[in-house]
Amino acid sequence: MYRIGELAKAFEIKSDTLRFYEKQGLLAPSSRSSSGYRMYTEQDKQTLSFILRAKAVGFSLADIKSLLSIEVDKANSVCADVKALVNAKLTDIEVKMAELTRFHISLQRLADACCGSAKSAEHCTVLEALESDVDQVRHEHHH
Amino acid sequence: MYRIGELAKAFEIKSDTLRFYEKQGLLAPSSRSSSGYRMYTEQDKQTLSFILRAKAVGFSLADIKSLLSIEVDKANSVCADVKALVNAKLTDIEVKMAELTRFHISLQRLADACCGSAKSAEHCTVLEALESDVDQVRHEHHH
DNA sequence: ATAAACCTTGGATATAGGTCTAAGGTCAAG
DNA sequence: CTTGACCTTAGACCTATATCCAAGGTTTAT
Numbered sequence: 344m345y346r347i348g349e350l351a352k353a354f355e356i357k358s359d360t361l362r363f364y365e366k367q368g369l370l371a372p373s374s375r376s377s378s379g380y381r382m383y384t385e386q387d388k389q390t391l392s393f394i395l396r397a398k399a400v401g402f403s404l405a406d407i408k409s410l411l412s413i414e415v416d417k418a419n420s421v422c423a424d425v426k427a428l429v430n431a432k433l434t435d436i437e438v439k440m441a442e443l444t445r446f447h448i449s450l451q452r453l454a455d456a457c458c459g460s461a462k463s464a465e466h467c468t469v470l471e472a473l474e475s476d477v478d479q480v481r482h483e484h485h486h
Numbered sequence: 487m488y489r490i491g492e493l494a495k496a497f498e499i500k501s502d503t504l505r506f507y508e509k510q511g512l513l514a515p516s517s518r519s520s521s522g523y524r525m526y527t528e529q530d531k532q533t534l535s536f537i538l539r540a541k542a543v544g545f546s547l548a549d550i551k552s553l554l555s556i557e558v559d560k561a562n563s564v565c566a567d568v569k570a571l572v573n574a575k576l577t578d579i580e581v582k583m584a585e586l587t588r589f590h591i592s593l594q595r596l597a598d599a600c601c602g603s604a605k606s607a608e609h610c611t612v613l614e615a616l617e618s619d620v621d622q623v624r625h626e627h628h629h
Numbered sequence: 630a631t632a633a634a635c636c637t638t639g640g641a642t643a644t645a646g647g648t649c650t651a652a653g654g655t656c657a658a659g
Numbered sequence: 660c661t662t663g664a665c666c667t668t669a670g671a672c673c674t675a676t677a678t679c680c681a682a683g684g685t686t687t688a689t
Contacts, residue, residue: 348665358666359648367646378655380666400582400589401544404646426600429593436590439543440583446543447579450572457569491635501636502678510676521685523636547676 345383347372353388354395361391369394369408401439406432488526490515496531497538504534512537512551544582549575 347358361381364370370390372381383391390411397407410432413425490501504524507513513533515524526534533554540550553575556568 346666357648360646362668363647376655376666378666380655396585396589396592398646400586422600426597429597429600433590433593433597436586436593440586440590442539443543443579443583443586446539447576447583449539450576450579454569454572454576457565457572489635500678503676505638506677519636521636523685541676 344374345388347381347383350383350388350391354391356395364391364394364404367404367408369404369411400436402432402435406435487517488531490524490526493526493531493534497534499538507534507537507547510547510551512547512554543579545575545578 345353347361351358351361361370365372365381370387373384373387374382376382393411394404394407397410398404402410409428413428488496490504494501494504504513508515508524513530516527516530517525519525536554537547537550540553541547545553552571556571
């Protein structure tokens with residue numbers, strides 16, 4: 344069992360953030376101590392880990408809540424519903440990854456065009472990388 | 487040359503957003519009409535495309551500004567500086583992609599464990615997927 | 630030549646996601 | 660048995676990223 348400050352420290356967030364997540368319906372401590380302190384279990388800790396990882400990959404707290412609600416409602420959920428929700432999130436992730444890949448290619452092209460030495464950056468600009476990218480997009484559209 | 491509303495419509499954003507980006511130092515129109523209208527060039531349009539793509543992959547406006555500043559300062563920049571900045575952003579992207587991949591694997595495991603039929607979701611919960619994930623992480627740490 | 634649809638500026642409002650403050654209760658160490 | 664680190668609540672405040680509004684000037688279509 345962890346007190347709020349311990350759990351916060353373990354994940355390098357503020358206690359306030361945990362209280363905020365609780366108010367948002369994302370993560371409530373499994374119990375309270377006799378003096379009213381929030382007491383978090385190992386499972387709560389895992390849920391928090393999930394929340395933070397999901398946030399890190401760009402999901403909103405609302406998205407995360409909907410994923411976690413599977414857990415809360417599991418007796419009332421049916422597999423098909425769960426699967427549909429999860430598959431939707433998987434598609435979101437795939438879209439994000441495709442965008443990241445495209446952006447990575449653009450920046451990589453910029454880095455490659457760049458001399459890397461102490462000469463002027465006259466010919467290594469974001470705009471030049473973008474221009475080639477636009478060309479590439481046009482090219483793709485042609486077939 | 488595009489007027490603000492034309493450019494906004496082309497990217498499905500509001501004119502307000504373009505004025506906002508200008509105030510933030512991200513994108514100023516290349517010129518103004520005699521009556522003071524913002525006039526955007528093809529290059530401005532490309533810069534906007536860059537801004538929106540960068541935003542879509544999770545960069546903040548501040549991050550994007552630092553990338554664009556390469557362009558503005560290019561006469562005063564040296565390739566090495568540009569390359570270092572771009573490489574830092576490339577690393578950011580690689581980290582994001584690794585996180586997305588890991589998250590995708592977790593959710594995929596959940597979807598796979600899920601029957602997909604109209605039975606109770608008793609055994610397809612985010613937490614169960616997480617538990618296996620934690621095990622996997624522990625496993626990785628062991629070698 | 631006038632309405633619709635633009636544009637201008639400056640400032641108010643909104644939403645997400647926290648972060649901090651005030652006023653006070655609890656707990657472990659010296 | 661007090662000091663300092665923790666905890667409680669309610670609510671104010673903050674940053675990022677827009678979006679909207681007011682009051683007025685300009686352009687385009689009819």
